[in-house]
Amino acid sequence: MIFLKSLRCNEISFGPFNSFSQRRWKKPVVSAQTRLETRTRDSKLDKLVTHIHKLKTILNIHQLMSQRKRGPFVSVQLMSRWRNIVGLNVGMGAFLHKYPHVFELFPHPIRRNLCCKITRRMRDLIDEEEKIVKNYEHELVQRIKKLLMMSKNGTLHVHALRLIRRELGLPQDFRDSILRKYSKDFRLVDLEIVELVDRDESLAAAEVEKWREKEYIDKWLSKFETSNAFPNNFPTGFKIERGYREKLKNWQRLPYLKPYESKEVVRVRTCGGIERFEKRAVGIMHELLSLTVEKMLEVERLAHFRKDFAIEVNVREMLLKHPGIFYISTKGSAQTVFLREAYSKGCLVMANPIYVVRRKMLDLILLGCRNTRSLEYSEESKEEINGLVFRTNGGGRRDGDWVIPILDSYDQNVLDNQGEINDSKQPFDGCESGRSQIVCFEDESS
Structure with missing residues (x-):
């Protein structure tokens, strides 16, 4: 009897119709952080972000140097105070010595402390970019x-x-x-x-419309297939799950409110409203990235346009949902989103003049400490800096690959007005001799 009672209790407690014992299966929630960690990485775009981060740091240093009204060169001791401003995790002296094609280091002819200025090649490229922007x-x-x-x-x-x-x-x-x-x-x-x-x-035509017209003419596709579609370029190694192709095909055909259409925003509760609302946000982000020079932006800065563009969805989660259209790189201190169709093997497909100049700047940075012999002064070259004439001749003293300039003539009043220059010499670390790999840029050979 005891055995039968226990058996009946077990049947009641573990029965299939007992609401207390049933366990309902719930679909796991995929968050934006999970999508970010499990996405297929693009190593070439990640490496490009690392190089661009170095270029931005150097341009920030140049901007701080240009704000100094007392001369085109600044003491390294003063520049060491800018380490936290520009976001360096190494010493300022070591960072400057890594890029001799960008920064020119020399001892002050009178006070003998280490000073720095931008090289002529880098200055010419910065001036060239400013001229292109004006044109x-x-x-x-x-x-x-x-x-x-x-x-x-x-x-x-x-x-x-x-x-x-x-x-x-x-x-x-x-x-x-x-x-x-x-x-x-x-x-x-x-x-x-x-x-x-x-x-x-006349400007109310999105950049994706050009691609749709080309697909319609070249591939002879129907208007139903191309009128609302977006180009999808998946990264190498991307795993297509079961049913993903069908979902993508239905999403490509889904009509949506295009970026330049001045109609009432579609309501979320209407038929297909959520998908159409998200597709409108995809169209706006696609057009915004198409208007940039390098077809890339930091994800955090996109949040400042949400209210003006009436985007009520999570921007980062929306970008991660479409890996064939956007790619988010986590290299550096901020997340950067790329327009995938605009890049091929780490290079911009349709280059523009501003991008070409910035690529030349990256070439100088990626040279590192190589080809430093081209930086040597000629035997009778002269350069005047605020009344100071520096000259190198046969008696010039050399320190490794650096040529120490010799003072030819000076004005004591000019020297006194340089300011912020200390008599103490600022030591700096040796240059790293490691060869950095150049990704799809000109002058790849050393």
């Missing part, structure tokens, strides 16, 4: 107008534009040189919001 002023105006046409109310925050100024190719003083100058196109509201005066319907 392409009309195109920059069109970029800003297209951004304003994508916004919900035709307005954008100037602070958001300032955050992606370099990515859009805008000059540093774009508020005065572009927004104030073209008053017929832009109107400044409270000095922090720029408003579009009139829409230009």
Whole structure:
């Protein structure tokens, strides 16, 4: 009897219709962090982000040096205070000595402490980029107008534009040189919001429309297949799960509100509203990346456009859902999103003049300590810096690959006005002789 009672209890407690013993299977929630960790990595784009991070650090150092009004060269002892500002994890002296094609180190002729200035080749490239930006002023105006046409109310925050100024190719003083100058196109509201005066319907065509027209003509596809589709270029090693192709095919055919259409935003609760709403956000991010110089942006800075573009979805999660359209790299201190169709083997497919100049800057950086013989002064070369004439001749003293300049003539008043120069010499570490690998840039051979 005891055995039967225990058996009945077991049947009741573990029965198939007992609500207390049933365990319902729940589908695991895939978060954005999980997608980021399990995504297929693109090593070439990751390596490109590492190189671009070095270039941004060097340009930040140059900007700090250019703010010094007392001369084109700065003492390394003063520059060591900028380590936290530019985000260096090594000593300033060691960092400067790694890139002799960018930074020129020399002892001060009187005070004998170590000083630094930008090399002539790097200065020429920086000046060349500034000239190109001035020549392409009309195109920059069109970029800003297209951004304003994508916004919900035709307005954008100037602070958001300032955050992606370099990515859009805008000059540093774009508020005065572009927004104030073209008053017929832009109107400044409270000095922090720029408003579009009139829409230009000739610019209301997204970049993806060119790809759709090409697919329609070249591959003879139907309008139903191409009118709402996006190019998908999956990275090498990407695993396509079961049912993914069918979901992607249905998503490509799904109609959505395109970036430049000034209609009412689709509601989420309508039929297919969530998918259409997310696809509208994909279209806006695709067009925003297409308007940049290098087809890349930091993910954190995209959040400043969510309110103006009426994007209510998680931007990072949305980008990770479409690995064939976007790629997020976690190299460096910030996450960077790329437009996959714009890159092939780590290089931009359709290069522009600003990108070409920045690639030349990367070439100088990736040279490292190689080919330093080309940096030597000729026997009778002279260079004047604020009244100081430096000359190297047969009596010039050499220190490794560096040629120490000899003072020819000077003005004591100029020397006294240099300021921030200490008599103590700033030691620096030796240069790393490791050969860095150049990814799809010119002058790859040493």
